[in-house]
Amino acid sequence: MIVAGRAAASETDVTIDQDSAAWRQRLSARAAAAPASGIAEVMRHGFGRAGIIPLWVGEGDLPTARPICDAAAQSLARGETFYMPQPGIPELRQALAAYHDRLYGGLFGQAFPADRFFVTGSGMQAIQIAITLATGPDDEVLVPTPAWPNFHAAVGVAGARAVEVPMHFSPSGWRLDIDDLKAAITPNTKAIFVNSPSNPTGWTASEENLRGLLRLARDNGLWIIADEVYSRFTYDTQRLATPSLHALVAPDDRVLFVNTFSKNWAMTGWRIGWVEAPPAVGPAIENLIQYATSGVAVFMQRAAVCALNEGESRLAALMERTRKGRDIVVEALGKIQGISFASPGAFYLFFRIDGVTDSTAYATALIEDANVGLAPGSAFGAGGDGFFRLCFARDPETLALACSRLADRIARP
Amino acid sequence: MIVAGRAAASETDVTIDQDSAAWRQRLSARAAAAPASGIAEVMRHGFGRAGIIPLWVGEGDLPTARPICDAAAQSLARGETFYMPQPGIPELRQALAAYHDRLYGGLFGQAFPADRFFVTGSGMQAIQIAITLATGPDDEVLVPTPAWPNFHAAVGVAGARAVEVPMHFSPSGWRLDIDDLKAAITPNTKAIFVNSPSNPTGWTASEENLRGLLRLARDNGLWIIADEVYSRFTYDTQRLATPSLHALVAPDDRVLFVNTFSKNWAMTGWRIGWVEAPPAVGPAIENLIQYATSGVAVFMQRAAVCALNEGESRLAALMERTRKGRDIVVEALGKIQGISFASPGAFYLFFRIDGVTDSTAYATALIEDANVGLAPGSAFGAGGDGFFRLCFARDPETLALACSRLADRIARP
Numbered sequence: 007m008i009v010a011g012r013a014a015a016s017e018t019d020v021t022i023d024q025d026s027a028a029w030r031q032r033l034s035a036r037a038a039a040a041p042a043s044g045i046a047e048v049m050r051h052g053f054g055r056a057g058i059i060p061l062w063v064g065e066g067d068l069p070t071a072r073p074i075c076d077a078a079a080q081s082l083a084r085g086e087t088f089y090m091p092q093p094g095i096p097e098l099r100q101a102l103a104a105y106h107d108r109l110y111g112g113l114f115g116q117a118f119p120a121d122r123f124f125v126t127g128s129g130m131q132a133i134q135i136a137i138t139l140a141t142g143p144d145d146e147v148l149v150p151t152p153a154w155p156n157f158h159a160a161v162g163v164a165g166a167r168a169v170e171v172p173m174h175f176s177p178s179g180w181r182l183d184i185d186d187l188k189a190a191i192t193p194n195t196k197a198i199f200v201n202s203p204s205n206p207t208g209w210t211a212s213e214e215n216l217r218g219l220l221r222l223a224r225d226n227g228l229w230i231i232a233d234e235v236y237s238r239f240t241y242d243t244q245r246l247a248t249p250s251l252h253a254l255v256a257p258d259d260r261v262l263f264v265n266t267f268s269k270n271w272a273m274t275g276w277r278i279g280w281v282e283a284p285p286a287v288g289p290a291i292e293n294l295i296q297y298a299t300s301g302v303a304v305f306m307q308r309a310a311v312c313a314l315n316e317g318e319s320r321l322a323a324l325m326e327r328t329r330k331g332r333d334i335v336v337e338a339l340g341k342i343q344g345i346s347f348a349s350p351g352a353f354y355l356f357f358r359i360d361g362v363t364d365s366t367a368y369a370t371a372l373i374e375d376a377n378v379g380l381a382p383g384s385a386f387g388a389g390g391d392g393f394f395r396l397c398f399a400r401d402p403e404t405l406a407l408a409c410s411r412l413a414d415r416i417a418r419p
Numbered sequence: 420m421i422v423a424g425r426a427a428a429s430e431t432d433v434t435i436d437q438d439s440a441a442w443r444q445r446l447s448a449r450a451a452a453a454p455a456s457g458i459a460e461v462m463r464h465g466f467g468r469a470g471i472i473p474l475w476v477g478e479g480d481l482p483t484a485r486p487i488c489d490a491a492a493q494s495l496a497r498g499e500t501f502y503m504p505q506p507g508i509p510e511l512r513q514a515l516a517a518y519h520d521r522l523y524g525g526l527f528g529q530a531f532p533a534d535r536f537f538v539t540g541s542g543m544q545a546i547q548i549a550i551t552l553a554t555g556p557d558d559e560v561l562v563p564t565p566a567w568p569n570f571h572a573a574v575g576v577a578g579a580r581a582v583e584v585p586m587h588f589s590p591s592g593w594r595l596d597i598d599d600l601k602a603a604i605t606p607n608t609k610a611i612f613v614n615s616p617s618n619p620t621g622w623t624a625s626e627e628n629l630r631g632l633l634r635l636a637r638d639n640g641l642w643i644i645a646d647e648v649y650s651r652f653t654y655d656t657q658r659l660a661t662p663s664l665h666a667l668v669a670p671d672d673r674v675l676f677v678n679t680f681s682k683n684w685a686m687t688g689w690r691i692g693w694v695e696a697p698p699a700v701g702p703a704i705e706n707l708i709q710y711a712t713s714g715v716a717v718f719m720q721r722a723a724v725c726a727l728n729e730g731e732s733r734l735a736a737l738m739e740r741t742r743k744g745r746d747i748v749v750e751a752l753g754k755i756q757g758i759s760f761a762s763p764g765a766f767y768l769f770f771r772i773d774g775v776t777d778s779t780a781y782a783t784a785l786i787e788d789a790n791v792g793l794a795p796g797s798a799f800g801a802g803g804d805g806f807f808r809l810c811f812a813r814d815p816e817t818l819a820l821a822c823s824r825l826a827d828r829i830a831r832p
Contacts, residue, residue, distance in 0.1 A: 029699040032642075032673055034555040034609070040706040069498030079492035085482030087688040127540050127690065128712045142447040143556045143578055160710040165556055165578055196447070229445075260445055275500040276716050277540065286442040293453040297573040299541045299712065303689050306716075 040163050043155055044385025048366060052373035059408040060379040062369075064205055064354070065274045066328075066399035070309075071320050074271060077312035081305035090301045092292040094125030094280070098307045101314040102280060109237075110252040121285040124292070125307060127299045129235055129266025129279035134160050135294045136262040136281060140197040140229040141166040147197045147231070148190050150182050152356070152386035152393065154205045157233075169195070172389035173209065175358070179348045180209035184218040197229035198222070203236040203248055206386050206395040208351030210240075213249045220254055220261075229260040236352035238270050238321060239328060248351075257284070269353070269399075270321050271313040278306050324399075328353050331398035331405050338409030339396075342416055353399040356383070359416060362392050369394060376415040378408045453576050456568055457798025461779060465786040472821040473792040475782075477618055477767070478687045479741075479812035483722075484733050487684060490725035494718035503714045505705040507538030507693070511720045514727040515693060522650075523665040534698040537705070538720060540712045542648055542679025542692035547573050548707045549675040549694060553610040553642040554579040560610045560644070561603050563595050565769070565799035565806065567618045570646075582608070585802035586622065588771070592761045593622035597631040610642035611635070616649040616661055619799050619808040621764030623653075626662045633667055633674075642673040649765035651683050651734060652741060661764075670697070682766070682812075683734050684726040691719050737812075741766050744811035744818050751822030752809075755829055766812040769796070772829060775805050782807060789828035791821045 030038050045062055052058050093099065099120040106118040113122075126132040133156070141147060143165040149158060151170045158168040171190050174181040187198065200219055202211035211219075223230045230251065237247040255261050266279035281291060295301060335355045339345050347357035362368045365382035372378055372394075383393025398405055443451050458475055465471050506512065512533040519531040526535075539545040546569070554560060556578040562571060564583045571581040584603050587594040600611065613632055615624035624632075636643045643664065650660040668674050679692035694704060708714060748768045752758050760770035775781045778795035785791055785807075796806025811818055 026699045026702075029697060030703070033552055033700065033703055034558070036555055037552045037703045037707060040703060040710060042702065042706060043709060046709075063502060065502055070495075070500040075495040075500070079495060082483075082488040082492060087483040087488070087686060089476060089478055089687050130709075130713045131711060134711055138576065139446055139450045142449055145447070156710055156713070159706070163551065163707065163710050273500060274502050275718075277712055277714065284442060286439045287446065289439075289455065290443070290446055290450045290453060293455060293572070294450060294576065296456060296459075296543075297453060297569055297576050298544060298547055299690055300543045300569075301690065303719075305688075 036163055036165060041155075041159055043159075044366065045155070045381045048369045048373070048382055049379065051370050052379045055373065055377065058373065058377050058379055059404055059411070061396045061398070061400065061408060062379040062381045064269070064397055066272055066324070066353075067401055067404075068272045068324070070272050070276070071317070073316060074273070074309045074312050078305045078309040081308040086304040086308070088304075090304045090307070092295045092301050093288065094123065094302065095304060095307045096120065098125055098311050099123045101311045105314045106252065109247050110250060113252060113255075114257055119285065121288060122282050124281045124283065124288065124295065125302050125310070126279045126281055126295065127302050128277040129264060129268060130156060130160070131298060132264035132266070132279045132281045133157055133231070133233070134164070134298070135291060136231045136264050137161055137164045137166065138294055139262060139283075139287065139290060140231065144194060145196040146192060146194045147199055148187055148195060149199045149387070150187070151388045152206055152383060152390035153199070153201060155385050155387065157199055157201075158387060166196075170388040173207065175348065175389065177346045177348060180204070180207045182209070182211070182215055184222055187222060191226055191228075195226070195228060197231055199231045199233065200251075201233040201235075203239060203351035205236065205352055206354050206356045206381065206383070206390070206393075208348065208354050208356055210248050210351040213253070216249055216251055216254055220251065220259065223260065229262060232261055232263045233265075234263060235266050235269055239325065239352050241329060241332065241351070267310050267313055270324075271317050272324065273309075273313065276306060276309070278302055278310055327402070328399050330402050331400055334402055334405045335396060335398045335409055338406065338413065342413050345416065350398070353397055355396045355398055356393055357396070358383075358393045365391050365394060372412070372415060376411040378411050449576055449578060454568075454572055456572075457779065458568070458794045461782045461786070461795055462792065464783050465792045468786065468790065471786065471790045471792055472817055472824070474809045474811070474813065474821060475792040475794045477682070477810055479685055479737070479766075480814055480817075481685050481737070483685050483689070484730070486729060487686070487722045487725050491718045491722040494721040499717040499721070501717075503717045503720070505708045505714050506701065507536065507715065508717060508720045509533065511538055511724050512536045514724045518727045519665065522660050523663060526665060526668075527670055532698065534701060535695050537694045537696065537701070537708065538715050538723075539692045539694055539708065540715050541690040542677055542681060543569060543573070544711060545677035545679070545692045545694045546570055546644070546646070547577070547711070548704060549644045549677050550574055550577045550579065551707055552675060552696075552700065552703060553644065557607060558609040559605060559607045560612055561600050561608060562612045562800070563600070564801045565620055565796060565803035566612070566614060568798050568800065570612055570614070571800060579609075583801040586620065588761065588802065590759045590761060593617070593620045595622070595624070595628055597635055600635060604639055604641075608639070608641060610644055612644045612646065613664075614646040614648075616652060616764035618649065618765055619767050619769045619794065619796070619803070621761065621767050621769055623661050623764040626666070629662060629664055629667055633664065633672065636673065642675060645674055645676045646678075647676060648679055648682055652738065652765050654742060654745065654764070680723050680726055683737075684730050685737065686722075686726065689719060689722070691715055691723055740815070741812050743815050744813055747815055747818045748809060748811045748822055751819065751826065755826050758829065763811070766810055768809045768811055769806055770809070771796075771806045778804050778807060785825070785828060789824040791824050
């Protein structure tokens with residue numbers, strides 16, 4: 007009976023697979039080719055496991071602060087449930103401008119104007135819009151890797167091509183070689199993606215790095231898509247934020263900043279972000295928002311205003327906790343033989359284990375044997391295999407436990 | 420001084436225009452070509468005018484019902500602010516399946532399975548995903564017009580081409596000629612967009628219409644993108660919903676349903692909708708959601724579950740009010756010399772004024788002279804010029820006042 011049952015199940019599987027293959031052929035090439043996330047693959051393996059410590063996602067373990075949630079609830083209670091202006095409500099665009107003034111002391115010697123800011127339904131959507139603005143079919147975007155895989159995939163869905171330019175690893179730091187980027191430029195190149203601090207490597211561009219990138223973009227008429235999502239996660243206690251292109255750009259530079267409320271204000275589940283662009287590009291951005299999701303709920307935007315205007319002390323507390331988490335993982339994993347990593351940035355430790363070549367298989371084994379979930383480095387493109395990404399924006403005790411489990415498992419042959 | 424001031428202002432305008440043109444050239448062709456909405460153009464002219472009656476948008480005048488808002492607020496208070504499953508939370512997918520069971524009595528002789536439903540960040544995003552699934556660069560989608568312009572524009576942003584197939588107007592009804600569609604098919608045609616009840620014309624497909632469309636799609640290996648967003652706005656009191664492809668499709672048919680919570684539950688400002696598709700297409704849809712906005716906030720989804728499970732009596736009341744609005748505008752505008760229209764569906768009256776050829780100019784004049792905002796028919800593609808769309812999902816008294824203002828203005832030479 008059991009054998010028959012198995013046979014039946016397996017036949018069903020075959021039917022489903024054939025069915026999937028037939029449907030896949032009916033889809034457009036770009037939809038069929040959109041890759042599944044390599045992080046999700048490992049997560050599926052460990053999801054729901056008793057006692058697992060999930061450090062695979064770029065998400066803290068604290069819910070959104072109450073005042074931010076209340077701002078949304080109060081807006082709902084006021085009946086703010088109608089269509090909204092496509093670029094965002096004026097109050098939020100103004101709050102974004104003021105926030106940037108506080109961080110960067112203005113732009114081009116003046117206060118940031120509100121009309122540089124366009125509210126989007128997630129940082130991911132900000133990226134999607136930036137890609138559409140900068141590229142057409144068969145155009146190329148240079149992506150220093152390892153990099154967040156969603157950028158690469160979104161370029162593909164948009165019909166363009168992400169060209170991976172591997173960065174150079176040593177325990178003294180990841181290094182971006184501008185000449186590598188330069189060598190990868192072709193007549194089809196339209197943009198460079200710059201993610202600093204980097205997810206997953208933690209690489210944080212110096213002003214000199216940013217100057218080099220800007221020069222390269224200017225010399226070649228390229229856009230820069232600047233993802234400074236983790237800019238507030240600076241471990242230099244003298245700074246409010248990591249070095250930014252905001253300090254270097256001229257009015258004529260083709261820079262599109264993409265950002266999100268997710269990380270700074272523990273709002274990952276909200277799906278709200280922004281694009282910052284020259285105001286002259288505004289009408290095109292408004293149209294792209296219109297034809298993508300047609301705006302962001304007003305009550306969400308009220309919450310975002312609250313985050314910007316009242317969230318600074320909580321962000322400082324979150325940073326303090328993240329700094330502690332960073333110290334714990336650096337100390338614990340730094341002691342393990344055969345592990346190497348550069349000084350971590352953003353809220354990730356990206357470490358290599360000597361002798362590991364298949365990150366996905368090893369990450370799966372870590373779930374089975376250590377009950378710790380990490381993102382496999384192979385998911386982040388060229389140069390990532392053999393590495394693992396650990397998110398340390400978590401409760402310090404849990405992090406310590408995870409590290410001790412990892413140390414036990416990695417010590418085993 | 421005043422003259423000098425004017426000159427300076429005008430020089431600034433020229434600078435801004437030149438600046439805009441220069442930036443436009445730096446954008447991708449598809450971003451630069453994304454059209455502004457013809458409805459928005461007229462709205463900008465009248466926005467904020469004292470006493471204007473705005474009937475230009477497809478939006479009722481009632482806020483979202485309190486229990487739906489409360490469901491979101493309670494979810495926020497529970498701390499449901501983390502990342503969510505890409506296709507939607509199981510509770511909402513299940514509630515969508517149960518809702519469709521109630522409307523259509525199952526699918527293929529069984530209950531609707533929850534894994535046919537994929538939650539999206541608006542009906543607009545459902546359309547964007549459907550277009551990406553069905554088309555690649557240079558592919559064509561047939562669009563019976565007049566039609567909601569956002570569909571046409573989203574096809575363009577995706578690098579494909581919307582081919583307009585005008586429907587035939589007479590006061591006895593708009594007519595879709597399947598042979599017109601057939602004649603428009605080329606080797607590049609990949610899909611047909613079917614919006615019934617139609618925004619803006621109110622045309623509501625009969626079962627025979629739908630059978631003809633399905634046959635055409637089957638014979639030519641085409642997808643149907645079925646927008647039945649207004650299906651609950653039926654003026655046949657014997658029915659819960661207008662005729663649907665749900666009653667006709669076979670498991671092998673390539674039909675992608677796109678829908679939204681906006682209209683039925685007065686949730687226009689929320690930005691939440693769904694795609695319904697064969698489950699085998701699910702992995703591709705999940706990837707496209709991942710690389711567009713990466714899901715919809717859980718607290719929004721809790722509100723949507725509440726709408727589906729507890730919203731039916733409110734929807735009935737909304738329908739009753741909309742029916743009243745429809746009666747008012749049909750009676751009032753039906754009396755005016757030189758106006759003609761077919762029996763209205765969805766929640767729009769789409770009427771022609773004899774002798775008017777430029778809808779946009781006339782809609783602007785109606786703002787100035789009658790203080791009533793209508794959407795110009797020209798915004799809806801081929802066959803729409805000379806027409807105006809009026810949304811009657813509004814307070815009956817306001818509608819009566821709007822009609823009397825329109826009658827006065829139209830009577831003038």
